[in-house]
Structure formats: structure tokens, C-alpha cells
Amino acid sequence: MRTTFYIQIRISIRSLAMFLIKTWRSMAFGLYGYTNFTKSGFLEHAKKFEPEDMQARIEGKNCIITGANSGIGYATAEGLASRGATVYMVCRDKERGEAAFSRIQAVTGNKNIHLEVCDISSISDIKSFASRFSSKDVPVHILVNNAGLLENKRIITSEGYEMNFAVNVLGTYTMTELMLPLMEKAAPDARVITVSSGGMYTAPLTEDLQFNGKNFDGVEQYARNKRIQVVLTEKWAEMYKDRGIGFYSMHPGWAETPGVAKSMPGFSNALSGKLRTSEEGADTVIWLALQPKENLTSGGFYFDRAEAPKHLPFTATKVSASSERHYYEIVVDLPCRRRRSSIERRPLALRDRTGALLCTVAAWGPNRLLRDFYVFGGFREVGVVAVVTMVVGAGGGGGGSVVYWC
Numbered sequence: 001m002r003t004t005f006y007i008q009i010r011i012s013i014r015s016l017a018m019f020l021i022k023t024w025r026s027m028a029f030g031l032y033g034y035t036n037f038t039k040s041g042f043l044e045h046a047k048k049f050e051p052e053d054m055q056a057r058i059e060g061k062n063c064i065i066t067g068a069n070s071g072i073g074y075a076t077a078e079g080l081a082s083r084g085a086t087v088y089m090v091c092r093d094k095e096r097g098e099a100a101f102s103r104i105q106a107v108t109g110n111k112n113i114h115l116e117v118c119d120i121s122s123i124s125d126i127k128s129f130a131s132r133f134s135s136k137d138v139p140v141h142i143l144v145n146n147a148g149l150l151e152n153k154r155i156i157t158s159e160g161y162e163m164n165f166a167v168n169v170l171g172t173y174t175m176t177e178l179m180l181p182l183m184e185k186a187a188p189d190a191r192v193i194t195v196s197s198g199g200m201y202t203a204p205l206t207e208d209l210q211f212n213g214k215n216f217d218g219v220e221q222y223a224r225n226k227r228i229q230v231v232l233t234e235k236w237a238e239m240y241k242d243r244g245i246g247f248y249s250m251h252p253g254w255a256e257t258p259g260v261a262k263s264m265p266g267f268s269n270a271l272s273g274k275l276r277t278s279e280e281g282a283d284t285v286i287w288l289a290l291q292p293k294e295n296l297t298s299g300g301f302y303f304d305r306a307e308a309p310k311h312l313p314f315t316a317t318k319v320s321a322s323s324e325r326h327y328y329e330i331v332v333d334l335p336c337r338r339r340r341s342s343i344e345r346r347p348l349a350l351r352d353r354t355g356a357l358l359c360t361v362a363a364w365g366p367n368r369l370l371r372d373f374y375v376f377g378g379f380r381e382v383g384v385v386a387v388v389t390m391v392v393g394a395g396g397g398g399g400g401s402v403v404y405w406c
């Protein structure tokens with residue numbers, strides 16, 4: 001007796017194309033990564049490094065490093081402290097922060113190291129930090145946005161944001177924007193260095209910022225977040241090009257850190273012995289902090305002390321400039337809103353739309369005070385005050401310190 005089975009597979013052209021593109025992205029990333037991002041890649045690239053690039057002393061320069069108690073952030077803090085900088089370590093956990101702070105002080109002998117406790121997943125915590133720190137009234141020469149994580153579960157923060165997005169994107173965005181007035185005081189030598197990741201090579205920009213779609217995938221969300229950091233850096237470079245602040249994003253390579261061991265144990269085990277040290281991961285961050293700015297490209301993405309491509313060939317991760325601006329505006333818009341989950345799924349109410357429009361106008365407008373007022377204020381609560389501020393702000397000219405009030 002013979003039985004015949006028929007299996008019918010229906011695949012739309014679009015799904016097939018997406019499948020092929022995603023497969024190619026992963027393969028291209030894997031191949032490129034394995035040959036460049038591992039320890040052997042670092043040692044190969046290091047043959048071209050100039051030792052004198054790292055010999056500068058930076059006494060008197062104030063550096064803020066987020067996530068400075070562990071991995072690449074710790075190595076960066078130690079590297080900058082050993083070159084004489086005044087280092088502000090921003091850590092979320094007081095005990096872990098204190099332990100790292102004591103170690104760095106003991107190793108470097110630098111007494112100008114400070115610990116600041118701040119949870120980068122919380123906009124209100126960053127605002128409190130910024131307001132505390134602004135009262136010191138010190139110029140900020142270097143801000144290293146290093147704090148980051150890859151959370152595999154979909155966790156929502158107390159402010160209503162998906163956790164990866166909250167730390168990697170909103171935290172980076174909010175910290176940078178709030179530090180700009182202090183960075184302007186250090187102009188023309190101020191710079192923002194954002195630790196992105198080569199993982200962004202697998203992701204184009206997407207509107208689903210908080211991964212509301214089905215089948216949450218922490219690795220994919222992380223890659224999307226890291227892509228946004230690269231685009232934010234470009235936008236900042238463009239928007240603030242006349243303010244004496246340089247903006248750089250970078251990839252540290254694949255380094256063996258507590259974060260990687262926790263979030264990607266399979267990857268960490270499979271590449272055991274082949275990963276970079278945290279110091280090797282921090283090498284380009286420190287290099288970016290020390291180079292004369294005229295040797296660097298603001299808005300650029302760096303890897304192993306050189307500018308690197310932002311896209312791999314044929315991976316279709318590039319979107320048009322207008323789409324980039326659109327995504328940027330969505331990110332800028334988020335801190336304006338009150339706590340909500342599934343934020344971008346809901347249609348905007350009229351007053352939200354007005355607020356979003358004001359945010360956007362303010363974000364692209366020439367007036368810093370006005371922009372900061374809207375971006376970080378709870379605009380929905382301020383109605384009349386907003387209009388008054390707009391008038392005052394429009395007459396006030398740019399610059400100056402910003403009132404953080406909400």
C-alpha cells in the first residue's frame with residue numbers, strides 16, 4: 001500500500017524577501033564580526049595603532065561616564081583617571097559604584113574621582129542627577145554614554161518604557177540633552193562618546209521603538225537600540241555643529257564583560273578565550289576622548305581607532321534621510337509624554353499632537369531654552385505656561401542655562 005503526502009507551503013514574496021534579507025544580515029554580521037570584533041581582530045588592528053595617540057594627559061578635564069562600575073565603562077573610567085582627568089562615575093547601584101570607585105582611586109592614585117548614583121532607565125532620575133550636577137556649575141568636557149544592557153525579557157520600567165529602550169535610547173538621549181549646557185561651557189573641546197554596538201549592523205531603524213510587536217526578541221531590540229544611538233549621534237552632530245561639541249558613536253568589539261556573560265551566556269561560552277578584554281573594548285573610547293577634535297569626524301561611527309562604515313553591504317539597513325528625521329522625532333517626542341505603556345500604539349490625542357508638534361518645532365528650532373523647556377517639561381500640564389514660555393523663549397535667544405522643572 002502506498003500513501004502519498006502533499007505539503008503545501010505558501011509564502012508571500014514579501015516574507016520570503018524579508019527572510020532572505022535577515023539571513024544575509026546575520027551572516028554578514030557574523031562573518032565580519034568574527035574576523036574583526038574578536039581579540040584577534042583587535043590585535044591585528046593594533047599593529048596600526050600609534051602609541052603616542054594615548055599619551056596625552058587630561059588634567060582639569062571633567063569626564064562623566066555612565067555605567068562606570070563594570071566592564072567597558074569601568075575600564076574607561078580607570079583609563080581616563082590614570083591620565084589625570086576628573087572623573088564622575090555614574091552608577092545605578094551605590095554599593096557596586098563605591099567598590100569600583102575605591103578600586104580606581106587605589107589603582108590610579110587620582111583623588112579627583114566622584115561617584116554619582118543614577119538609574120539611567122529613569123528619565124526622572126536622570127533629571128534629578130542633571131539638576132544636582134548642574135548646580136556644581138562645572139564645564140563637562142567629555143560625556144561617555146556607556147551604560148547599556150541587553151535584557152532578554154520584555155520588562156516595563158516604572159515610567160512605562162520597555163527596559164532596553166529606556167536605558168540604551170531614552171537614557172542616552174536624556175542624559176546627553178541635559179548635559180549640553182554644561183558641555184557648551186567646555187566648548188570647543190567638548191565631546192560626547194556613545195558606546196553603541198556592531199549589533200546595529202543587523203538592524204534598520206524601526207518605528208516600533210518599544211517592541212510592541214509579537215515575539216519579543218531582546219537581541220533584536222538591543223540591535224535596534226544601538227542603531228538609534230548611531231543615528232542620534234549623527235543628528236546631534238548636525239544640530240549642534242556650531243556649539244563646539246563633537247559627537248561620536250563607537251563599537252568596542254566583542255569584549256568579555258559581566259554584561260555579555262549575563263545576557264548572552266551561549267555567545268560568551270562559544271567564544272571563550274576569543275573575546276577582547278574590557279580594556280581592549282574601552283581602547284577606542286579612550287582614544288576618542290584624547291584625540292584632537294580636528295582629527296575626528298563629528299557624527300562618525302568608530303571602531304578600533306578608525307572611522308567605520310555604518311552599514312554592511314547589501315543588508316538594506318539604510319533608510320532615507322527623511323525617515324531618519326521621522327524616527328528621531330519619535331524619540332524626541334517620548335520624554336515629553338507622561339507614563340504610559342504601549343505608547344506609540346495609541347493614536348495621539350489632539351493635545352498630545354499639539355505637544356508633539358511643539359516639541360518638534362522646538363527641537364529643530366534655533367532656541368535652546370525653548371526646546372529644552374518642551375522636550376523635558378510635561379507639556380500637557382503646562383498649557384498656558386507653554387505659550388508664555390514660547391514668547392519669552394523666542395525673544396530670549398539661544399544658549400544659557402536651562403530651567404529643569406518637572
Ligand SMILES: NC(=O)c1ccc[n+]([C@@H]2O[C@H](COP(=O)([O-])OP(=O)(O)OC[C@H]3O[C@@H](n4cnc5c(N)ncnc54)[C@H](OP(=O)(O)O)[C@@H]3O)[C@@H](O)[C@H]2O)c1
Binds near residue numbers: 149
Ligand atoms: N561587551 C561587549 O562585547 C559589547 C559589545 C558592543 C557594545 N557593548 C556596549 O558596551 C557598553 C558597556 O557594556 P559592558 O559589556 O561593559 O556590560 P556591563 O559589564 O554589564 O556594563 C554595563 C554597565 O552599564 C550599567 N547599567 C546598566 N543599566 C543601567 C541603568 N539602568 N542605570 C545605570 N547604569 C546601568 C551597569 O550597571 P550594573 O553593574 O549595576 O548592572 C554597568 O555598569 C554597553 O552600552 C554595551 O551595549 C558591549
